[in-house]
Structures are given as structure tokens and as C-alpha cells.
Amino acid sequence: MLASSELSLQQQRARSAFWFLAPMLIMLFCVAAWPLLRSIYFSFTDTSLTDLYGGQWVGFDNYLSYRELSSGRILWRGTLADPAWWNAVWNTVRFAFVSVSIEAILGVLVALLLNAEFKGRSIVRAAILIPWAIPTIVSAKMWAWMLNDQFGIINDLFLTLGLIDHKVAWTANIDTAMISVLVVDIWKTTPFMALLCLAGLQMVPKDIYEAAKVDGVHPIKVFFKITLPLIRPTLMVAIIFRMLDALRIFDLVYVLTPNSKATKTMSVISRENLIEFDKFAYGSAQSSLLFAIIAIFVALYIWLGKLDLNGEKN
Amino acid sequence: MDLPTIVKRTALYFAVAVVVVIAVFPFYYAIITSFKTGTQLFEVNYFPTSFNLENYQSVLGGRHFIRNIGNSIFISFVTVVAALFLAITASYALARVKFKGRGLLLMTILGISMFPQIAVLAGLFELVRFLGIYNTPWAMILSYTIFTLPFTVWVLTTFMRGLPIEIEEAAIVDGATPWIIITKVFMPLMWPALVTTGLLAFIGAWNEFLFALTFTVSETTRTVPVAIALISGMSQHETPWGAIMAASVIVTVPLVLLVFVFQRKIVSGLTAGGVKG
Incomplete structure (x- = not known):
């Protein structure tokens, strides 16, 4: 008697769980899975922006195809033979690795600083949240103004400090655009x-530090032998989140350095083809490649993460 | 205090000051620039020199900026309400009911939140056109779900797992249906988590650029980030920096206030989304 009512309760819960999940799953299917599949489908057609349903299947032509000329020369076409695409790939990868590495180092340093005891700590914590809360477009504009070649405060400051001897067009110059x-x-x-x-x-127990202090261990050694290993899981999660974010960067590059070859990323070049140049299918191929690259990166991360975990257990 | 301690404390406060100045300076500089007009803009000043509201008048009075702010508020608000509504019931099922494939489902949801938005842009463009919502706020409300919903579900599921099981058992013994359990038992306990996730989803929707840029064409339907990105003068050399900075300050001040009021909640939301993820 009791067992059967227990079972029906369990069933009832499972059934209601389905109904509770259904709206969310339908929604995610509509805005994520379906558009993704359609984008990939478009990349195998010659669909144009003005005629979304008139595309013909063209196989891998948007990715790579070749044609033999009468002279015997082979002409390669498609995204994978497009130097502009490889330039964007290189820009994106370079940007992602450099930015995430520096952010990780600075992030740990700032965290160590904020973990120390001092007056006004909560105000300082709120203050450093300001850059995070400012819309990316707004921060791009604020910095574009500060980095302005003629009236920018950065040029003024650097000239005063003697770091540069003439005004630099930070965002327009091909050598400094990526730095900006x-x-x-x-x-x-x-x-x-x-x-x-x-x-x-803050999850690291305080007595570990006290023990190290009593033993007279040098603070730098404490950091590398105790602190860093203990915060490593958190740091790794933060790094992967940031990495995925950096690989898809669009808005900052689009607004801060418009049309600069030195900074154009995969997202920027895809959108340019998709919407602005009316090469809808070609842009879809590029965006699908970006998706593939990110998927491979995630798979690698999970795979390497597992390997590492096993290593620790042994 | 002995001398080394004093040196250490001074160094600490100095380092903190440097970090704060770097973090806050661009915003501060935008504010002092927004009060300058005409040729004042072309002099570099580190401290406020003038207090002229002309830029604010031109931004708020001219064109469609107030309309753009209205669009942003409407879109962000509806996006948050929709995400929370869908996520509350879903996270109950994910946190409290055991069923096959639950772990896989959670991983998929987390995976979707890492989608590069450009990868769905072509398909979403088609969907938006198909539904006839191109160039309306609904295009953004629909597309923003792709990043607000997975995040909200993830954080609320984590939070709901932490709630004591006894409360729910007592309700079941009293004969409460799952719907009653969610609305009457969990909802009152979940306010902190709802505020946190709602706030983060709001900021995400308020700041979004790619979809808003792609799915709007007229000045009246733009959101604030798009409007600011596309403010331009007569030529490239006449960029109206004063007006751009005034517009930037107008849309950033509410966010900065939110950050100061809800600092703890925001941090706990960010870390719940990250650390436990």
C-alpha cells in the first residue's frame, strides 16, 4: 500500500518535472538549436540576404572549392582559401591568448590585494566592479576618446611622462590597434x-597561512605552494569562461577599431559578410567554422581536464 | 606599529589606490568631458574645468535618444521576467526531481550559454524575419533568451539544491502539488537568488550589441548601445565627443548605482555562475 503510493508520487513528480522543463526546452530549441542548424545549413547553400528561401545546395563551395583554369593553374576559392579569414582567425586567437593570460595574472594579483584587510574594502570592491558593469559599447567609446590621436588624454599623459615623443593614433595605427x-x-x-x-x-582556510607563517616560509613560496594550487580549480573555470568569451569577441573590436585589418576577429568578419556585404551563405560558413573551433576547444578542455584529474589521483 | 609594518600598510594602500584609479578613471573622464563644449573639448584636463549641461540637453532633446532608452528598458525588463518565469519551474525540476539524463541536460544548458552568438545569427535572422518581428523590440527579447535563460536556469538550480529538503517533504506530506511547492514554498525562499539572477540578466540584456545592431534598422527601434555606437557628426573629424560622453554617462549611471547597491548580490551571482559551474 505504502510502496505503491510512494511509486505514484514518484511518477507524479517525474511527470510534472517534464511539464516544468518543457517550456524552457522548447524556448532553447527555438533560439539556440534551430538557428544553429539553419546557420550550418545556409553555409552549404548560396542563400542571399534578400532571398532567404531561394538558396541552392552548393556543397562545400563556401568552405573550399577549386577550379582548373585553361592555363592549367588551379584556382582555390572559399573561406579556407581566403587570406582575410585566416587573418581574422590569427587576430582572434592572438587576442584571446594574450588577453586571457594577462587578465588571469592581474586578476590573481587584484584578488590577493582585495583579500588583504584594509579600510573601505567593500567600497573598493564595488569600485572595481564599475568597468565590468559599463556596457562594452560605452567603454569602447570612452576609451576611443581617451586614446584619441589629437585630443586624447593618453597621448597627453605619455608625452608628459616622456614615454612617447609624438602623438600616436592608437586605434587607427595598424601596429597599435590590437594593443588598444x-x-x-x-x-x-x-x-x-x-x-x-x-x-x-576566501575558501582557503586561514590556519594554513598561520601554520606557514609560524614555520617561517617565505610569502612567495606560500603563494606558489599553497595559495595557487588551492585556487587553481576556480582559476581554471574563470579562464575557460573568459577564453570562450574572448574567442567570440565582437562589439569592442567593431566599435573601437572599425574596419582595421589588424584587429578584425572571426565574429566581426562573419557578420560583415552575413549582413553588410550580402554574402550571407559565405558568412554562415565562417560563423559555423567559429562554432566548430569553439566546440573543439571545449572538447579539448574537458578531455585534458579529465586527464589531469586522473594524474592527480595517481 | 613598527617601521616594516608601516611600510607594508602604506604599500598596500598605495596599491589599492592605483587599482581604484585605473578602474574608475575612464568613467570619471567621461563625466568631466560630458560637461565640456566647443573648443574646451580639445584641451586635456585631468580635473573638472567646466559645468555645462549643453551636451545633455542636445542628447536628451534631440533625435530619438529617450525613445532608445525606453526601448532598452522595455526589452531588458521583459527579457528578465520571461527568463525568470521559464527558469523557476525548470530549475525546480532540475534540482529536485531525479530523472534520466539530468546531468547531460544540465551540461547542454551550460554549453548553450557558451555559444558564440554569431553562430546562430543567420538562423535567428531567418526566424526573426519569419515571425515578422524584424525591427521590433520582440526580435531582441526573443534572441536575448539564448544567453539569459541558460544562465538563469544554471544559477537557480544551484541555489535550489542548497535549500533544505525537509521543507519540501513537509509540504508533500501535507499533500501539496509540485506547482504549490514552487509557488508557495520555494518562491518566498528564493527571492535573493531571483534578485541576483534578474539583475545579471538585466545587465546582460541592457549591454547586448550584436543582435540589437543586426535586428534593427530605424533610429526609433534601436537600443541604447546601438544608438551610442552610431552617434556620428557630419564627418569623421567632427565626432561629437561631448554628446557621446553625455549619452554614455546617462546610460552608465543607473548601472553604477545598481553595482553599489547590490554589490554583494552581484558578486555572489557571478561566483555561483562561475565557481560552481
Whole structure:
């Protein structure tokens, strides 16, 4: 008697669980899975922006195809033979690795600082959240103004300090455009990194430090032997989150350095083809490649993460 | 205090000051720039020199900026309400009911939150056109679900797991249906988590750019980030920096106030989304 009512309760719960999940699953299917599949489908057609349903299947032509000319020369076409695409891939990868590495280092340093005891700590914590809360577009504009070649405060400051001897067009110059994007991104996202690390630091029991202090261990050794290993799981999660974010960067580059070859990322070049140049299918191929790259990255991360975990157990 | 301690404390406060100045300076500089007009803009000043509201008048009075702010508020608000509504019931099922494939489902949801938005842009564009919501706020409300919903579900599931099981058992013994359990038992306990996730979802929707840029064409339907990105003067050399900075300050001040009021909640939400993820 009791067992059967227990079972029906369990069934009832399972059934209601289904109904509770259904709206969310339908919604996610509509805005994520279906558009993703359609985008991938478009990449195998010659669909154009003005005629979304008139595309013909063209196989891998948007990715890579070749044609033999009468002279015997082979002409390669498609995204994978497009130097502009490989330039964007290189820009994105370079941006992601440099920005995330610097953010991780600065994030840990700021977290260590905020973990120390001092007056006004909560106000300081709120203050460093400001860059995170400012919309990316707004921070891009604020920095574009500060980095302005003629009236920018950065040029003025650097000239006064003697770091440069003439005004630099930071965002327009091909050599410094990427540096500008990196600086703004690091400024904007280090707070996120720092707060995650801080949460990790606060979970480290205090008596470990006291024991190390009693034993007279050098603070730098304490950091590398105790603190860093203990916050490593948190740090790794923060790094992967940031990495995935950095690989898809769009808005900062689009607004801070419009049309600069030195900074154009995969997202920017895809959107340019999709919407602005009316190469809808070609842009879809590029966005699908970006998706594939990120998927491979996530798979690798999970795989390496598991390997590492096993290593620790042994 | 002995001398080394004093040196250490001074160094600490100095480092903190440097971090705060770097974090706050661009916003501060935007504020002092927004009060400058005409040729004052072309002099570099580190401290406020003038207090002129002309830029604010031109931004708020001219064109469609107030309309853009209205669009942003409406879109962000509806996005948050929709995400929370869908996520509360779903997270109850994910946190409290055991069923096959639950772990896989959670991983999928987390995976969707890491989607590069550009990868769905073409398909969403088609969907938005198909539904006839191109160039309306609903295009953004629909598309923002892709990042607000997974995040909200994830954080609320984590939070709900932490609630004591006894409360729920007592309710079941009293004959409460799952719907009653969610609305009458869990909801009152979940306010802190709802505020946190709602706030983060709101900020995410308020700041979004790619979809808003792609799914709007007219000035009246733009959201604030798009409007600011596209403010331009007569030529490239006439960028109206004063007006851009005034607009930037107008949309950032509410966010900065939110950060100061809800600092703890925001941090706990960020870390719940990250650390436990």
C-alpha cells in the first residue's frame, strides 16, 4: 500500500518535472538549436540576404572549392582559401591568448590585494566592479576618446611622462590597434577574473597561512605552494569562461577599431559578410567554422581536464 | 606599529589606490568631458574645468535618444521576467526531481550559454524575419533568451539544491502539488537568488550589441548601445565627443548605482555562475 503510493508520487513528480522543463526546452530549441542548424545549413547553400528561401545546395563551395583554369593553374576559392579569414582567425586567437593570460595574472594579483584587510574594502570592491558593469559599447567609446590621436588624454599623459615623443593614433595605427583593443578588454574584464579568484581565495582556510607563517616560509613560496594550487580549480573555470568569451569577441573590436585589418576577429568578419556585404551563405560558413573551433576547444578542455584529474589521483 | 609594518600598510594602500584609479578613471573622464563644449573639448584636463549641461540637453532633446532608452528598458525588463518565469519551474525540476539524463541536460544548458552568438545569427535572422518581428523590440527579447535563460536556469538550480529538503517533504506530506511547492514554498525562499539572477540578466540584456545592431534598422527601434555606437557628426573629424560622453554617462549611471547597491548580490551571482559551474 505504502510502496505503491510512494511509486505514484514518484511518477507524479517525474511527470510534472517534464511539464516544468518543457517550456524552457522548447524556448532553447527555438533560439539556440534551430538557428544553429539553419546557420550550418545556409553555409552549404548560396542563400542571399534578400532571398532567404531561394538558396541552392552548393556543397562545400563556401568552405573550399577549386577550379582548373585553361592555363592549367588551379584556382582555390572559399573561406579556407581566403587570406582575410585566416587573418581574422590569427587576430582572434592572438587576442584571446594574450588577453586571457594577462587578465588571469592581474586578476590573481587584484584578488590577493582585495583579500588583504584594509579600510573601505567593500567600497573598493564595488569600485572595481564599475568597468565590468559599463556596457562594452560605452567603454569602447570612452576609451576611443581617451586614446584619441589629437585630443586624447593618453597621448597627453605619455608625452608628459616622456614615454612617447609624438602623438600616436592608437586605434587607427595598424601596429597599435590590437594593443588598444587588448588594453580596453583587460581593463573591462579583469574585475570579473579578480572577483572569481577572490571567491576562491576566501575558501582557503586561514590556519594554513598561520601554520606557514609560524614555520617561517617565505610569502612567495606560500603563494606558489599553497595559495595557487588551492585556487587553481576556480582559476581554471574563470579562464575557460573568459577564453570562450574572448574567442567570440565582437562589439569592442567593431566599435573601437572599425574596419582595421589588424584587429578584425572571426565574429566581426562573419557578420560583415552575413549582413553588410550580402554574402550571407559565405558568412554562415565562417560563423559555423567559429562554432566548430569553439566546440573543439571545449572538447579539448574537458578531455585534458579529465586527464589531469586522473594524474592527480595517481 | 613598527617601521616594516608601516611600510607594508602604506604599500598596500598605495596599491589599492592605483587599482581604484585605473578602474574608475575612464568613467570619471567621461563625466568631466560630458560637461565640456566647443573648443574646451580639445584641451586635456585631468580635473573638472567646466559645468555645462549643453551636451545633455542636445542628447536628451534631440533625435530619438529617450525613445532608445525606453526601448532598452522595455526589452531588458521583459527579457528578465520571461527568463525568470521559464527558469523557476525548470530549475525546480532540475534540482529536485531525479530523472534520466539530468546531468547531460544540465551540461547542454551550460554549453548553450557558451555559444558564440554569431553562430546562430543567420538562423535567428531567418526566424526573426519569419515571425515578422524584424525591427521590433520582440526580435531582441526573443534572441536575448539564448544567453539569459541558460544562465538563469544554471544559477537557480544551484541555489535550489542548497535549500533544505525537509521543507519540501513537509509540504508533500501535507499533500501539496509540485506547482504549490514552487509557488508557495520555494518562491518566498528564493527571492535573493531571483534578485541576483534578474539583475545579471538585466545587465546582460541592457549591454547586448550584436543582435540589437543586426535586428534593427530605424533610429526609433534601436537600443541604447546601438544608438551610442552610431552617434556620428557630419564627418569623421567632427565626432561629437561631448554628446557621446553625455549619452554614455546617462546610460552608465543607473548601472553604477545598481553595482553599489547590490554589490554583494552581484558578486555572489557571478561566483555561483562561475565557481560552481
